[in-house]
Amino acid sequence: MIPNTAEDPVATRRIEIAPGFAGYxxxxxxxxxxxxxxxxxxxxxxxxxxxxxxxxxxxxxxxxAPDLFHRQxxxxxxxxxxDDHARGMALHQAYTHEQQLEDVAAALQSLRALPETAGxxxxxxxxxxxxxxxxxxxxxxxxxxxxxxxxxxxxxxxxLASQVRSPIQFHYAGAxxxxxxxxxxxxxxxxxxxxxxxxHVYPGTPHGFNCxxxxxxxxxxxxxxxxxxxxxxxxxxx
Numbered sequence: 001m002i003p004n005t006a007e008d009p010v011a012t013r014r015i016e017i018a019p020g021f022a023g024y025x026x027x028x029x030x031x032x033x034x035x036x037x038x039x040x041x042x043x044x045x046x047x048x049x050x051x052x053x054x055x056x057x058x059x060x061x062x063x064x065a066p067d068l069f070h071r072q073x074x075x076x077x078x079x080x081x082x083d084d085h086a087r088g089m090a091l092h093q094a095y096t097h098e099q100q101l102e103d104v105a106a107a108l109q110s111l112r113a114l115p116e117t118a119g120x121x122x123x124x125x126x127x128x129x130x131x132x133x134x135x136x137x138x139x140x141x142x143x144x145x146x147x148x149x150x151x152x153x154x155x156x157x158x159x160l161a162s163q164v165r166s167p168i169q170f171h172y173a174g175a176x177x178x179x180x181x182x183x184x185x186x187x188x189x190x191x192x193x194x195x196x197x198x199x200h201v202y203p204g205t206p207h208g209f210n211c212x213x214x215x216x217x218x219x220x221x222x223x224x225x226x227x228x229x230x231x232x233x234x235x236x237x238x
């Protein structure tokens with residue numbers, strides 16, 4: 001086997017979004033590109049989220065993953081079961097709607113201000129809690145496109161749906177223990193008149209199917225969803 005001696009094509013660094021509020025930045029091999037705000041699950045900017053940031057950077061995007069729990073536990077990185085799962089749920093419950101909107105707006109402002117994204121379009125992508133925040137970014141922060149993977153409790157905020165003007169794509173697990181089919185149908189109905197809203201449901205897949213670090217990982221669905229999201233965001237942002 002020939003060893004890989006090439007330099008890492010993705011440069012990463014920590015950036016300050018606001019005092020006490022940092023983010024993980026991943027740059028594409030070209031050094032610049034469209035901006036993509038990556039919004040975490042309840043488990044922090046952990047190994048998986050950093051890997052997702054790098055994956056999208058390799059796809060050509062300047063990716064910023066903000067540390068959304070910075071007020072309560074800056075830099076927290078959690079696993080997906082046991083005490084870690086319980087702590088993530090507690091952090092999520094203490095994270096208010098107003099704080100979520102504030103953090104999305106601040107992170108987008110910071111991302112748009114980077115020289116690496118100057119003059120380029122900006123999108124949002126999120127998973128579970130982050131999927132809901134990607135929806136908020138589309139409704140309240142003027143992103144050019146948004147992708148929400150199994151966004152939790154979007155159905156509780158459908159008053160914002162009419163404010164979404166940009167293309168938006170939803171990915172749902174077909175066997176999700178956290179998001180019932182009735183919630184998916186409610187979101188779908190709210191976007192019935194939106195010309196650029198896409199819905200994809202993956203039959204038989206559980207919540208969190210995109211994450212290779214979870215028992216619920218479904219690689220075929222994850223690959224299909226990534227391809228769809230990549231095509232969607234490339235069309236909207238390039």
